[in-house]
Amino acid sequence: MNDSVLHVPRDQLTETVAGLRDEGYVSVLDVTAVDYLEHPGRTDLPPEVSPERFELVVTLISHAAPGRVRLRVQVPADDPTVATLFDLYPGTEALEREVADMFGIVFEGHPDPSRILMPPDWEGHPLRKDFSVGQIPVQFKATQ
Amino acid sequence: MTATDAAVRRRDDSAVLRISEDDGERLEAESNASDTSMIMNMGPQHPSTHGVLRLMLEMEGETVMRSKPVIGYLHTGMEKTAETLTYLQGPTNVTRMDYASPLFSELAFSMATEALLGLEVPPRAVWIRMLMCELNRISSHLLFQATNGMDIGAVSMMIYGWREREEALRLLETITGLRMNHNFIRPGGVAADLPDGWRDEVLTLIDALPARLNEFDTLLTGQPIYRERLQGVGVINTAECLALGVTGPILRSTGYAWDLRRDMPYLAYDQMDFDVVVGTYGDCFDRYAIRLNEIRESIRILAQILDQMPTGDYRVQDKKVTPPPRARIDESMEALIHHFKIFTEGFKVPAGEVYAAVESPRGELGCYMVSDGSAVPYRMHIRGPSFVNLQTLPHMMQGGMVADAVAIISSVDPIMGEVDR
Numbered sequence A: 001m002n003d004s005v006l007h008v009p010r011d012q013l014t015e016t017v018a019g020l021r022d023e024g025y026v027s028v029l030d031v032t033a034v035d036y037l038e039h040p041g042r043t044d045l046p047p048e049v050s051p052e053r054f055e056l057v058v059t060l061i062s063h064a065a066p067g068r069v070r071l072r073v074q075v076p077a078d079d080p081t082v083a084t085l086f087d088l089y090p091g092t093e094a095l096e097r098e099v100a101d102m103f104g105i106v107f108e109g110h111p112d113p114s115r116i117l118m119p120p121d122w123e124g125h126p127l128r129k130d131f132s133v134g135q136i137p138v139q140f141k142a143t144q
Numbered sequence B: 001m002t003a004t005d006a007a008v009r010r011r012d013d014s015a016v017l018r019i020s021e022d023d024g025e026r027l028e029a030e031s032n033a034s035d036t037s038m039i040m041n042m043g044p045q046h047p048s049t050h051g052v053l054r055l056m057l058e059m060e061g062e063t064v065m066r067s068k069p070v071i072g073y074l075h076t077g078m079e080k081t082a083e084t085l086t087y088l089q090g091p092t093n094v095t096r097m098d099y100a101s102p103l104f105s106e107l108a109f110s111m112a113t114e115a116l117l118g119l120e121v122p123p124r125a126v127w128i129r130m131l132m133c134e135l136n137r138i139s140s141h142l143l144f145q146a147t148n149g150m151d152i153g154a155v156s157m158m159i160y161g162w163r164e165r166e167e168a169l170r171l172l173e174t175i176t177g178l179r180m181n182h183n184f185i186r187p188g189g190v191a192a193d194l195p196d197g198w199r200d201e202v203l204t205l206i207d208a209l210p211a212r213l214n215e216f217d218t219l220l221t222g223q224p225i226y227r228e229r230l231q232g233v234g235v236i237n238t239a240e241c242l243a244l245g246v247t248g249p250i251l252r253s254t255g256y257a258w259d260l261r262r263d264m265p266y267l268a269y270d271q272m273d274f275d276v277v278v279g280t281y282g283d284c285f286d287r288y289a290i291r292l293n294e295i296r297e298s299i300r301i302l303a304q305i306l307d308q309m310p311t312g313d314y315r316v317q318d319k320k321v322t323p324p325p326r327a328r329i330d331e332s333m334e335a336l337i338h339h340f341k342i343f344t345e346g347f348k349v350p351a352g353e354v355y356a357a358v359e360s361p362r363g364e365l366g367c368y369m370v371s372d373g374s375a376v377p378y379r380m381h382i383r384g385p386s387f388v389n390l391q392t393l394p395h396m397m398q399g400g401m402v403a404d405a406v407a408i409i410s411s412v413d414p415i416m417g418e419v420d421r
Helices: A010-022 A092-103 B003-010 B021-030 B078-082 B090-094 B102-117 B123-152 B155-176 B198-221 B224-230 B238-243 B284-308 B326-331 B333-344 B385-389 B392-397 B402-412 B416-420
Strands: A004-007 A025-035 A054-062 A067-075 A081-083 A106-108 B037-042 B054-060 B063-070 B352-360 B363-371 B379-383
Touching: A010 A025, A010 A054, A010 A067, A010 A081, A025 A067, A025 A092, A025 B238, A025 B352, A025 B363, A025 B379, A054 B363, A067 A081, A067 B352, A092 A106, A092 B385, B037 B402, B054 B402, B063 B392, B063 B402, B078 B090, B078 B379, B090 B102, B090 B379, B102 B123, B102 B352, B102 B363, B102 B379, B123 B155, B123 B198, B123 B224, B123 B284, B123 B402, B155 B198, B198 B224, B198 B284, B224 B284, B224 B402, B238 B392, B284 B402, B326 B333, B363 B385, B379 B385, B385 B416, B392 B402
Parallel strands: A004 A067, A081 A106
Antiparallel strands: A025 A054, A054 A067, B037 B054, B054 B063, B352 B363, B363 B379
16 A cells, blocks of 8 residues: 555656556556546645646556556546557556546547447546436436 | 468457447448358356346357457446445445455455554454455355356356355355345454354364365366366466456466465465465466365465454444444443444545555455545545456457357456446
8 A cells, every 4th residue: 555656747648657667567457537626625736736627547566576656647627638558558448448438538549439337328427526426317228 | 271260360450349339230230241250249158248248249150259348237336426425334335346255345445444544453353354355255266166167067066166155155144244245344443243153163164165175176177078168268378467457366377476465465464374376378277277276275364364363352442433332332422422423424534545455356456545534535446356357358259269258258257246336
């Protein structure tokens, strides 16, 4: 749990991950995101990082010197795009599809940007904070 | 080179079929006689494919070319739900993700919460957690033995595997009160102390199991038909596994020894003496044999836990995190208040973010948690090993026969509750 945390600018994510791969980080374990829309106050960001609505969280693992590194990338709400890590680690394909599905973050260059968990014609991105947990009409193709 | 082999080479290198369901149906409807490939839906065969995992296969005769696991049928928004449940209610939610090994999700969730709280769990709670997890690992791997045997056609194996698993589940029920979805490991420790006679019950199980596992060996391991069905089928190598983020028995089947219990110890695994079981060829047979032998290693660990189980508290005595003992509520006003506050409001967790991971029977199960200082997680994400491991299916299946696809799905041992969450 003593993972190192790196704050990476959005346009340097690919180079950072490529550099970490060369340092022996053999696998991307996890790609997820957080919507900080309703967070009361973020205090854990270093001063040089300006907070944005979305944060992409990429977890890599090194086996040679056992340890994980967590990359935190600020993604603005008005341009939620990030370059895909698929070319470096093909295992991010499903993970990035899930983030795209749940948060509406677009991964540029992703080979299959379709929805993974929700139905293909679903509207909205459920894990965004402005997507309500209350009752919503069930969206099924057959009922329309 | 046969005609089929040539067709394999002509296609693009990718093993993953990246078309939507509608496109698949449209292509199938438009295909003409000269088109030798067809798109098929696989299943139901493995229990996971009964309505919750759909596999689109692009077939050339009986050979699988490209394939795509279509998931989401069991998606119930559990990560969204987690944002409305307090930290005390959280384990009830996550335990329903990987329903074949629920205690591991509870453990990852609790470890993440405790890391944010900066809470040290008492030794007895740590060892009870370890005991429960190893029992759960045994029951989960026995479930695999049952379903794997059934998929391959050794149907009697299903009965035997299910019988032994039931023994393990009965023991879990004795301790936690529930066969599955225990909600036993909670932030701060475990829900209850071990019941009277737990030692005898565990001993009875671990005394009986080795002989049963030897029967499995007789029934399956040495059986020529079984070996023919599994050996050399669904081969994957270490580099592919690492690139795909695969963990657990699939990664170890390639001869790569990586087990969080040994390499990044949590709980008290650094004090345990056990071996990390690895394979050689990365095929379905190795994955079967690894899981069978991991049951034996878990029995070894359980024997050590029985010898060394410490005494003391089974949860922290921090009144802000764990409820007071029932007897105290009748005599102490403060205990009543604490009890009431914990179950109505929950407890506040300092702001921060953390990732905690454990080695589940399927691989690295991680919990990423963000707290905003309130009593419910701001964001809770479970990194389910099955979700990532499922990506190996197209790579293992490519160029194989459709009958092998059944063996391959089974050898990945996916639990769809954890895939879709």
